[in-house]
Amino acid sequence: MQTNLADFIKNTRAGKEADAILRACVHCGFCTATCPTYQLLGDELDGPRGRIYLIKQVLEGAKATVKTQSHLDRCLTCRNCESTCPSGVEYGRLLDIGRKVVDDQVPRPVAQQLTRKLLKEFLPRPWLFKPAMAAGQLLRPLLPRTLKNKVPEKHGAGIFPRREHARKMLLLDGCVQPAMSPNINHAAARVFDALGVQLLVAPKAGCCGAIRYHLNDQAGGLDDMRRNIDAWWPYVIGSNGQGVEAIVMTASGCGVTVKEYGHLLAADPAYAVKAKAISALTKDLCEILPAFEAELQQKLQGKITQRVVYHPPCTLQHGQQIRGKVEGLLRSVGVDVQLCADNHLCCGSAGTYSVLQPELSYRLRDNKLDNLQASQPDMIVSANIGCLTHLQSGTQTPVRHWIELLDQALA
Structure with missing residues (x-):
């Protein structure tokens, strides 16, 4: 062109x-x-x-x-x-x-400006979002349907293991996931603990930067990225010269953004080198756990009997170009897992899209659920908090992160 x-x-x-x-x-x-x-x-x-x-x-x-x-x-x-x-x-x-x-x-109408301002200032701040989500879950039966769709039912998280292991990796806690579904990161930590790996959380790390960046507050998004780099860097270099092996992502939406830090901050002389190193260390769960396949097979074979259908998030299969790893790992440990007919298409969640474009978002969700439920699964699994919440709002079939399935079986 x-x-x-x-x-x-x-x-x-x-x-x-x-x-x-x-x-x-x-x-x-x-x-x-x-x-x-x-x-x-x-x-x-x-x-x-x-x-x-x-x-x-x-x-x-x-x-x-x-x-x-x-x-x-x-x-x-x-x-x-x-x-x-x-x-x-x-x-x-x-x-x-x-x-x-x-x-x-093109200046936006005041209503759009306020909505976008609220999303980019509220969602990335756990100290605001977490109590609001807790209140929403408490009042969930009374909420109108539009709000109830954004407030998942409360699920217990269980313990976060504290055992010391020689092998250590960082875990991004994120911004909305700990409030909406705290069990995901806890489940990941328990699975890694059972495999002899300790997951660490840097207290000052937060939103990956995607929310602000994709709402056109690009400067604010880049500041979120710099804050995470600063929070992670002591763990990357290590106190004795031996840093963490990887930065683990349980939300593929965060993962695709952190993997782009090196590109997005390439022109920042203070952060370019560090950002590139951070991106290189960042791995989705499904990129790490296949190395433990034999051990997982030994621990899990025959323990997971549910019929499962897997929805691969766009941020994993298109953003990170990772395909086949989740379903491959699940099948290797004996899970009956299927993909639906339109597995390459978006479910309609797409970050803040379901708030900003609800009509299109829910049409896509309903189309996706029709295909996901065609095989009459016992459970739908995915790999991103947005997809999980969006899909669950339209079905009674349990929708869970695939790591929760492994954690439940190990327990």
């Missing part, structure tokens, strides 16, 4: 990156075939190719409009198009750049 970027962005870091991404696109349209919003709406401008044209026009100097903003807002950022694209177009990065330019040109 030929480009002629406007002067306001041409020689900036974002402009140079956008130019390279645009030039990689060959207009083939393969991406539209796997775009969830294009499938629902049938509008070229609600597919990746159309959105790329809109972003290109704005970066070349055309005035952004409310219509431009709406089409970009309706993108889930699921990055399914990146998995489909034969030319390697980094659509997610282009979208972040384009959305920021469009939002700078």
